[in-house]
Amino acid sequence: MKISKKIYLTTFVNLGLIVVIGMFAIFSFNQISTKFKFTIIADKLNASFLEMRLLEKNYFLYNDKGGLLEIQEKAAETSITLNEMRADIIKAVGEEKFLHMQKLLRDYSRMVALGIKNNKNDAWTKREIRLVGQKLKSYSENVTALERQHVWDIITKTSMVMRHSLWIIMIFAFIFSLFIVRSIRQPLHRIVALTKRISKGNFQKIKTKPPANEMGAVIIAINSMAEELSKREKAIVQSRRLASIGVLVAGVAHELNNPLNNIAIIAQTYNEVYDKLDKEQHIDFMAQVEEQVERLQKIIKNLLEFSKPKEPKLAEKDLNEVFMHSLELVQNVMTVANVQTRLQLADSLPNIYIDEHQFQQVLVNMMINATQAMSSGGELTVKTSFIKDKDAVEISISDTGNGIAPEFLDHIFDPFFSTKEDSGTGLGLWVSYGIVKKHKGRIKVKSTVGQGTTFTIIMPTSKKYKEEDNE
16 A cells, blocks of 8 residues: 555544544533533522522421412522523423422422412321422422533543543554655655665666655656666776777887787898797797797786776675786886886785776776876885774775866866866766775765876775675
């Protein structure tokens, strides 16, 4: 089920519960209001009944029939009040209790009327008046007390239901919120992890099946983006590699020309002195040709290995060896540019866990950039070292070129940013930065205008790399 549907469902359920509770509360408050109105009426009736009982005592004590006349008037007024309030009283206590109270009031009025009519001091009449009056007053008080208790019971019950309902809604909302959060959190963590990997140049997709909701759609979209970025990155890396080859060819052409000239000279000399040579000299001439051919093959093999696209393959490598292989590719370019190399390579460096082909691309790009920065020649210093406290290996490549202006330093790793104006694409350092980050390394730059630039690459040892990978 989609997250939006889950949210709508829980909203409707909560609203339904609130509506039910609200209707119950309204019903309860209506009951309380009705019974409260009755208690007001009952208080007035009880006051009237009490007043009639007091007048009744005057009659009993003093044989004052004037009191009976007043009782008769009060009874008539009370009867009118009962009839006027009939609907409210019946609504509160029911028709049966209303009719019974009305009957007691009529009986009381009839006995009072009988007492007025009877001129003699009739003990039976007095007893009946007293008896019916007590019944009327007691019944009225009992009904009033009972309804007051009903009001309290309704208030207690309503309060209890409201409290329980509040807890039910809160518990339901909490449980559903946990359910929603859980359904969002796990895919969200995968999305965050994926976007972090993408930001570091690792375009590996989420392999688990995405959920059938909005988060799943986001995961599918990000997977698609990662796949497309991976394809484009490979295309950019390959284009940069081919661009680097174009630079290398200028130096390699000189290197290829030397063994070819040597072969030509050996062949020409061999033809001229062939008849004068013995068997061992013939073999020696051919050995020289073979040596020059092997030299050519090595140069061509290095170029082909560098230019051929390959799938990333991580393995433990010695940084010094990887650098020396890379130096072989650019040595001729540096010779043509009159750049001298000074090496300060530390012994017994821990291995690093890299794809040698990709990392070679970074080192070649760094050295070509340094060579181009020293247009009139200069010195390239390469230093490797082990940073024990960080369990990392460091390589720094320094040139004595023009340097980079301070305002450009924060942007040199941005795509399409170049300080070479029309001669640069602005992708070389960006690609190098991505490769280093993908290998869990860091790359930084320090430059002084007019003095030169130093690029420093810090790579975790293979041991640290694997420890971080297992975390």
